Amino acid sequence: MTDKKQFSRLSSKAKNSLIAQMAQRKGGDSTSPARTIKSEALDIPDSLCDFRQLPGYKELMIHQTIANQAGIMEPYFQCHDGLAKDFTKIDGEEYLNFSTYDYLGLNGCERLNKVACDAVNKYGTSASASRLVSGERPPHRRLEKGLAEFYQVEDALAFVSGHATNIWTLAQLLNRNDMVVYDALSHNSIIHGAKISGATRRSFPHNDYDALEKELKKHRAAHKRVIIVSEGVFSMDGDLPDLPRLVELKKRFKCFLMIDEAHSLGVLGKSGRGVAEHFGIDFNDVDIWMGTLSKSLCGCGGYIAGQKALIDYLKYSAPGFVYSVGMSPALAATAAEALQVLVEEPERPARIQELGAFFKAEAERLGLDTGLGEGFAVMPIVVGNSLVAGLLSTAMFRRKINVLPIIYPAVEDSAARLRFFLSYSHSKEQITEALEVVAEELPKVRNLATTFSGETA
Ligand SMILES: Cc1ncc(COP(=O)(O)O)c(C=O)c1O
Structure with missing residues (x-):
């Protein structure tokens, strides 16, 4: 139960x-x-x-x-003592760590730290105002120009939060005459942005493009503007959308296409340029590139990249940008530098892809369920209910491995899992070690969960 x-x-x-x-x-x-x-x-x-x-x-x-x-240790708000890489320290104890967004292994590196410190020395810690009204500093545009160049599009805009980027972009672009159609496994920020926009909201079953086509056939004509939203790598499941099919549908039904690259920037494609590079799609076939600065780019914030008209409109009107302070110049400078490292060192995305594929193969060898995970930086081990996921995470922690559970309501209870984040700093030996511990602990915690459910039924 x-x-x-x-x-x-x-x-x-x-x-x-x-x-x-x-x-x-x-x-x-x-x-x-x-x-x-x-x-x-x-x-x-x-x-x-x-x-x-x-x-x-x-x-x-x-x-x-x-x-x-039930004996589940509180897995949330654990305070790490310092820099969390492949290893991390919590309360003075060392743990093998699979819970960092630092996909490219750049957080804390000398080059980025120096850029951040130089920016703090020059601009202080705060932009001290909305960028519109006196908060603009050189690192902001450096970052945005870098992103636009990276995506080969006209311009980009950086928001102070990735979550807020989705919310305020969707909310600003759509109104009640419009429609937003999103994948059922879309991130919380996409769903809330859609809600706040006031547009008609429809979701299609995860990666089911025949269902999306049906929705568009039935409802497209009744609305003015329509945005289709999907993710480059899905944040909980680690699988990819069929981008060529999405592009074909958005062209046929005259919609905008928005792709959230939170987990695909720096991870997919030969040079880490994300899901378009992975599928060999022209970047301009996606109307709204969204991403976060908190994962591969080691900062905090989000971005939109696309046509100049889109960026100009958002920068003068999106409430979460206009009425919010500019990103700390040090974070903008750091993210811009991380992007530059990515351009210079394609071996980083190549390594993540190698590790992801290795993780998937190892998990399968051990009979573990990787769900929809396709072998990139996010990999689930699906265990089938929230109690088991919580107990398994606790057991892993006791074995000095930090990997967090994802439970209901973030996913369906039956799809509860451990979510592994892989990083450039991991080794294959560390992955094997962690998965072998999962395989050892899982039957034990399943028994524990059954006993507990029996006692409380
Ligand atoms: C797909 C996706 N979009 C947006 C966000 C929000 O980004 P941030 O955490 O940088 O605010 C996340 C967070 O992890 C995410 O997974």
């Missing part, structure tokens, strides 16, 4: 007792009454002014308590 099913089967008394236990563990007290406030709105219950009564908060408390009782 899944942990989610276990929650729903608890009596409300048991749930309340769990909530109380959790609150006490956190130093709170959910049994104390909400503060009594003199209010003009007499019919409104006090619980509506009490964060502890938020349904989502209560559910979170139940999840945490059950996880705790």
Whole structure:
């Protein structure tokens, strides 16, 4: 039985007792009454002014308590002592690390650190204003010109967050006369951007382009502008879209095509130019290139690259850009330099591709389920429910390997998994070692999970 099913089967008394236990563990007290406030709105219950009564908060408390009782160590917010590469230190202990976005192994390298320090010395730590109104510094345009050149498109724009890039680009480009059609496994930021835009939203089953075609046949004509959104490498599953088919459909149905390259920039293609290079597609056949600076480029933020009209429009109007501070100049300078390293050192994407393929082959040799993973920098080991995924991550941690679980609601409960991030700094021996530990621990934690589910049923 899944942990989610276990929650729903608890009596409300048991749930309340769990909530109380959790609150006490956190130093709170959910049994104390909400503060009594003199209010003009007499019919409104006090619980509506009490964060502890938020349904989502209560559910979170139940999840945490059950996880705790099942023996799952809190995997989130672990504080790493320093630079996290193939190894990392947590509380003074060393762990083999498969939980870093640093795909190209550049974070903390001397060249990038020097660029960051020089920028801090020159510009300080903050842009100190929105770029529109006095926050513009030379590294911003250096980064954007580098990205535009990299993608062979007219221009690019850097936002302070990758998540916000998707949100505010979709929200700014679309309105209620329009439609956005996205892959069902799209990242949270794409779904929220689509929601905020007010456009009609439709999702198509993951990588099912016949279904997408049907949607377009049925609904395209009823809308003005339509954006189709997909990802270069899917963030939870590590598989690729069929980009040639997407390009064909977007041309046939006169739509825009937006591709999120968070996990494909620096990873796919001979020179790391991403999913277009992987498939041999002209970069200009994709209308909106989106990506993050937080993975291969060792910074923080996101970008849009494409036609000058698109970039000019967003830079003068997208709320998450206009009404937000400019990216810290040091981060812009660092990401620009990381891009330059990528251009100079194609052996980095080549190595990631080699490691990804090796991971997949090793996992298959050991009888592990890699789900849809195609053998790039993101590789899942699917274990089939959230409880098992949590317990397995705990077991790995005890064996000094840091790899995090992805559980419901980030993925379906039945698709819960460990998600491995591979990096240029990993060796094949480290991958084999980690997978052998997974293969050893998985049957044990499955037994544990079955016992726990039996006891709580
Ligand atoms: C596909 C995808 N898009 C966007 C984002 C958001 O990027 P960031 O974490 O840089 O804000 C992520 C985050 O990992 C992602 O996986």
